[in-house]
Amino acid sequence: xxxxxxxxxxxxxxxxxxxxxxxxxxxxxxxxxxxxxxxxxxxxxxxxxxxxxxxxxxxxxxxxxxxxxxxxxxxxxxxxxxxxxxxxxxxxxxxxxxxxxxxxxxxxxxxxxxxxxxxxxxxxxxxxxxxxxxxxxxxxxxxxxxxxxxxxxxxxxxxxxxxxxxxxxxxxxxxxxxxxxxxxxxxxxxxxxxxxxxxxxxxxxxxxxxxxxxxxxxxxxxxxxxxxxxxxxxxxxxxxxxxxxxxxxxxxxxxxxxxxxxxxxx
Numbered sequence: 001x002x003x004x005x006x007x008x009x010x011x012x013x014x015x016x017x018x019x020x021x022x023x024x025x026x027x028x029x030x031x032x033x034x035x036x037x038x039x040x041x042x043x044x045x046x047x048x049x050x051x052x053x054x055x056x057x058x059x060x061x062x063x064x065x066x067x068x069x070x071x072x073x074x075x076x077x078x079x080x081x082x083x084x085x086x087x088x089x090x091x092x093x094x095x096x097x098x099x100x101x102x103x104x105x106x107x108x109x110x111x112x113x114x115x116x117x118x119x120x121x122x123x124x125x126x127x128x129x130x131x132x133x134x135x136x137x138x139x140x141x142x143x144x145x146x147x148x149x150x151x152x153x154x155x156x157x158x159x160x161x162x163x164x165x166x167x168x169x170x171x172x173x174x175x176x177x178x179x180x181x182x183x184x185x186x187x188x189x190x191x192x193x194x195x196x197x198x199x200x201x202x203x204x205x206x207x208x209x210x211x212x213x214x215x216x217x218x219x220x221x222x223x224x225x226x227x228x229x230x231x232x233x234x235x236x237x238x239x240x241x242x243x244x245x246x247x248x249x250x251x252x253x254x255x256x257x258x259x260x261x262x263x264x265x266x
Contacts, residue, residue: 002024002025002026002033002053003024003053003054003056003057004020004021004023004024004025004034004050004053004054004057005020005021005023005024005034006018006019006020006021006057007019007020007021007169007235007237009121009166009168009233011121011123011164011166011263012123012125012164014125014128014265014266015123015125015130015263015264015265015266016058016109016263016264016266017121017123017166017262017263017264018261018262018263019119019168019169019235019246019259019260019261019262020034020036020054020259020260020261021034021245021246021259022034022244022245022246022247022257023245024053025046025049025050025053026046026049026050027042027043027046027047027050027257028043028046030252030253030255030256030257031043031046031256031257032257034050034053034257035047035050035247035257035258036050036051036054036065036067036258036260037067037113037257037258037260039069039113040113040254040255040256040257040258041255042257051065054260058109058264060107060108060109060264063084064084064107064108064109065109065111065262066079066083066084066091066095066101066103066108066109066110066111067095067110067111067112067113067260068095068096068097068098068099068101068112068134069092069095069096069097069098070098070099070112070113070134071097071099072099072134072136072138072139073097073099073138073139073142073144074099074100074139074142074143074144074147075097075098075099075100076098076099076100076101076102076131076144076147076148076151077094077095077098077100077101077102078101078102078103078151078155079101079102079103079105079108079110080103080105081105084105084108099112099133099134099135099139099144100112100131100132100133100134100144100147100148101131101132102122102129102130102131102132102148102151102152102155102156103129103130103265104127104128104129104130104156104265105265106128106265106266107264107265107266108264108265109262109263109264110130110131110132110262110263110264111132111260111261111262111263112132112133112134112260112261113134113258113259113260113261114134114136114168114169114170114239114247114258114259114261115239115246115247115248115249115252115256115257115258115259116136116170116171116176116239116240116248116249116250117134117135117136117137117139117170117171117214118134118135118136118140118167118168118170118171118214118215118218119132119133119134119135119167119168119169119170119259119261120132120133120135120145120148120165120166120167120168120218120222121133121165121166121168121261121263122148122149122152122163122164122165123163123164123165123263124152124156124158124159124162124163125162125164126158126159126162127156127157127158127162128265129152129155129156129158129265130263130264130265131148131149131152131263132261132262132263133145133148135214135218137176137178137182137185137186137212137214138185140186140214140217140218140221141185141186141189141191143189143221145218145221145222145225146221146222146224146225149163149222149225149227150225159226160222160225160226160227161226161227161228163222163227163228163231164231164232165222165227165231165232165233166232166233166235167215167218167219167232167233167234167235168235168237168259168261169235169237169238169239169242169246169259169261170214170215170235170237170238170239171214171238171239171240171248171250172213172214172215172238172240172241173197173198173211173212173213173214173216174200174211174238174241175211175238175240175241175250176211176212176213176214176240177200177202177203177209177210177211178209178210178211178212179209179210180210182210182212183197183210183212186212186217191217192220195216195220196212196213196216196217196220197210197211197212197213198210198211199211215234215235216234219232219234239251239259246259247259
């Protein structure tokens with residue numbers, strides 16, 4: 001069995017954090033090679049085999065790999081013993097409409113799926129708790145990263161100054177061309193657009209359009225919430241520009257694979 005090729009992050013000695021690449025699985029076409037997201041049209045058997053490979057690489061049982069069905073909202077779920085113990089159908093239902101997961105359980109890998117959206121991982125080494133956040137532009141406007149941090153504080157007692165954060169691969173400013181309505185969504189929620197956007201030539205060569213820096217939007221949310229700037233690492237990878245290694249819905253279409261960005265307490 002082929003094992004996935006992971007991009008590993010160093011958040012602490014007792015935690016494994018990573019993003020999958022397109023290499024090391026058995027999916028084909030626009031899903032090739034490694035995809036474990038069951039909501040984007042990939043072959044079910046390929047997804048199952050890819051999940052098996054990831055769990056083998058991580059050294060966990062398949063019931064310990066938890067991924068939600070995201071909807072670009074700001075709902076956050078706590079993964080605890082009760083959720084892990086649910087029958088498969090009920091667990092799937094409990095993960096419907098969720099865009100961030102958190103847990104303090106060792107040996108459970110939580111993660112989110114992206115293909116241009118921004119994945120954010122949070123690690124509280126003091127209370128031994130982790131969180132995985134899916135922040136597309138809609139979730140970013142809703143400040144899901146800040147809300148996830150606030151929920152970690154409420155549930156685990158997390159203090160923002162104790163957080164180590166990784167912002168994973170996603171679409172970057174030069175590639176994230178948006179319509180005026182998206183720009184106005186950010187501006188209307190009080191984002192500092194002078195620092196986070198600029199007008200650039202349209203990809204079709206006609207006129208100009210706004211471009212927005214999604215990774216920076218999320219980084220600034222974390223620092224505004226009290227996370228130390230030197231505790232935040234931002235991936236230099238733009239998925240649109242590196243779609244040969246990472247999935248990009250803008251390059252490949254929505255019927256394509258997804259990156260899985262996960263975090264696992266040891």
